Amino acid sequence: MASPLQDDDGIFERLRKQNEDPKVLEERQQAVNERIHTIYQKAQTRLAELIDQNSTLPCTISSVQVLNASHTRKGFLEKVLSPLLSSNKDHPYTLAEALQEVGACTDKLHKFDIFQQPISVYLDKPSQTDPSTTPTDLDVYLSVKERSRFLLKTGTDLGNAEGSAYANALWRNIFGGAETLNLNASLGTRTRSAYQATFETPILSDPDFRFEIGALASDTQKSWASHEEVVKGAWSRLRWMSAAGHRHELGLNGFWRQVTGLAGNASPSVRENAGDSVKTSISHTWTKDQRDNPILPTKGFYAKTLSELAGWGPLKGDVSFWKSEIETQAAVPVPIPGLKGDSGISFTTGFRAGLIYPLGMDSNSKPQLSRINDRFQLGGPTDVRGFRISGLGPREGPDALGGDVYAAGSANLLCPLPRVGADKPFRLQAFVNAGRLLALKTPQGASPTSPQEVRESVASTLSELANGLPSTAAGVGLVYAHPVARFELNFSLPLVLRKGEEGRKGLQLGIGISFL
Template identity: 30%
Template sequence: MGTVHAKSVDPEDTEEEKARVDLQGLKAQVQRVHVSGLGRTKDDLIIFSVRDIFEARDFQSVILKIHEAKTKLAGLGCFKAVDVVIDTYDGADAMQDGIQVTFEVEELNLIGLRVNTAIGLNEGILSGGGALRNVFGRGEEINANYSHGTKKTTSFAINFVKPFHNECKTKFSSSIYQSCVEAGWAGYKEVDRGLLLGLAFSAAPNVTQQLVLDTAWRQLSCLSKSTAFAIREHCGHTLKSAIRHEISIDTRDDNIFPSDGQLMKMKNEIAGFGGNIGYIKNEASWQSNVPLPFNVVAQASLSAGHLFALNSKGTSICDRFVMGGPMTMRGFQLGGIGPHSDTCAVGAEAFWCGGVHLYTPLPLLTQGTFTDRFRVHMWANIGNIGDWKMDGSAREKLATLVRDMRLSYGAGIALNVAGLARVELNYCLPLLSKRGDKLQHGVQFGIAADVL
């Protein structure tokens, strides 16, 4: 058996003492692959993950193929650790350049417990639950989760996830769930109980897609005696059955503070295959980031949506769009833009909004692990919302979209929270608004995962 020894190189060594090895010139061929530590995981899944190693014919290719195989094994959802040992092969049919590769794996425990934190719509969420992992030997998982938010948002779900381990990374999921949300900006409480069936896949690099069948029994109730009559009309029970397609193209170098790249999202939903709710709903968003001198990053973003109610069925207040909040249209309260009845936001069938930012690191401070989490930014937001009738010429349609638009600007500090969300503390100056809008002059605090 051969053994490879390595030692660190002193940077003060002379160039003559340093040797450069051409790994492509070293002939090597893998004759045997052994995987130790297997229990529940199926053999065919392991063979699929490591079979490409046998195609390598030089040492560099062997190393690259082994790295690819290790990445595949680690991504199966079956193992908590994967290690690799490379040695010479000394079997009866050993060749002069024969190699044996051993993958030492440690399977996930069948039963696991989880406690996580997450970020919702301007609130923190604590969740916990248990899971049965790698149940049938191919990375399947059955889990149950309960979550509770700081604004009384609660949810409970039992989920089953089945990965298919193909080139498109296809994953099937199903969920039985119940969720409760208090929409304080509109004065109602929503309780959903339903079934979700999803199929997620990636057909190209940086592109993810998902098909979802969502069947939900929804119950709306008033939050208080002051809830407007326009909201009370929608209270009660509705049944929604919808098919939704989502696609995301993300080439950014970071989710929270990107310095380069773009993000494009589209979501299209059709409801009305069952129940008493029917509509076609389309949403799209775009973000672009451009690096500038002196570590400054310019960002532009745009978002829009449209809801079209089917004649045979109607929509609910919870299906309509609302606008305003500390992480979207800054300078306005959550749901503070658009049609209101008394103090309750009734939403609208269409909206558009955009934003521009200039980000820079904290000035006069040495950049390091902690300070890299902060950014100073100047921003401006613009947008509009309404039940528009898009008739007439292109100029008339454009005039309809920009009539009574809102505009705000300001500056503040943003914090990256563990790469999952961001916190902002801004000083806001609303410039254009409409009577009835709820403004937020001065300091505004916000936290969210999705930011405009």
């Protein structure tokens, strides 16, 4: 017969084993988490009901304070936050309006990229001993945590048919006004070396209105045209976003380019462009992006235009032209009859086109024909799939010379992988894409030598784009949308090729952030 002491020992042993059982511990933790979540949900519901019941009550914001922003200038923050104060408003807030304005203000602070998320917001009543306060006054406190001011990063990059190793140094919030200095150095398979420094600052404490200056030195191997290009230069840019969400960028650019390192079999046209060239230009970029995902869109549209004026009027250099490009993309989800919710199937289309219009320099009205540095290149895994890099357009011997006018389009059907699901970043795709790249030629097939001939050559070259079928390829492939880049492995089959163009039948790997 067991003694009472032995019975107690057995009970304690069973309790100890129960406490050590991973399954029991997991169930207890899950129950605790569910209880906490329920309490949180009830608190949020009560808070929402309380705010809703008092949403029309009048209130005034008497002060706004930012806590823990030790490296950020007070004057910089005042420009951001002063519109919140009721003294700067022509009518009082309701509680709902005040909360909405505070939320918009914290969103604005996030855009400067100097504070960690989230920014905590606290509301309090001012001291009743202050005779200047009123019963409707509220004090707003924003508790922030500043992001690290210094960041040093090294790694490797894959994109746009190139691999590289890089080192990047970032100095954030330099003078306490969200200024940023970014230094970057990289060595790659195609861009042999690149060194870049940029300084950016917001204007008038507006995160959507920024000024940037930068400098660049790079050495790029262009094997498709039997040469290397060395570029050194600087730029200044003004960026802003309109109330409708349109992004603009206005730039002044100055670059010294060298076509050097010619291969032994370089064509006469490439040799003619060898040596130094200086370009000074102004540029404007407009962008509108309403896609749900820029890397793998399933709905929405994207549009971008780029205009550049070089070597005209006060702009100096030895090249003179007007260059314009347009890029669009649209995506629509494809519903499946009988299937509720998102099927994960989408249909996307893309279109790109560009034109270089030669201009005269200074008092010389004779147009300056485009150089190989400035011409468009077309073909490769990130634009017209099924062709080699720069495989479309005018050629001379082994070299792709580029062109002055181009147009390219694509249509893609993307489907989720079986047994993977629509929420995963993997897709099967079927595509067809096409394009043409042409040099400016007069109706007689010669290069233009006068403004009149330039106008005629532009008209005849644009009409030639629609003459016959464009160079076309189709295929199927696998797409993986990583947060920083898109990976495509496609099997492509060229369907239409012109004389001299280089197709790519078989597997083709594309890595980049912008695909046709």
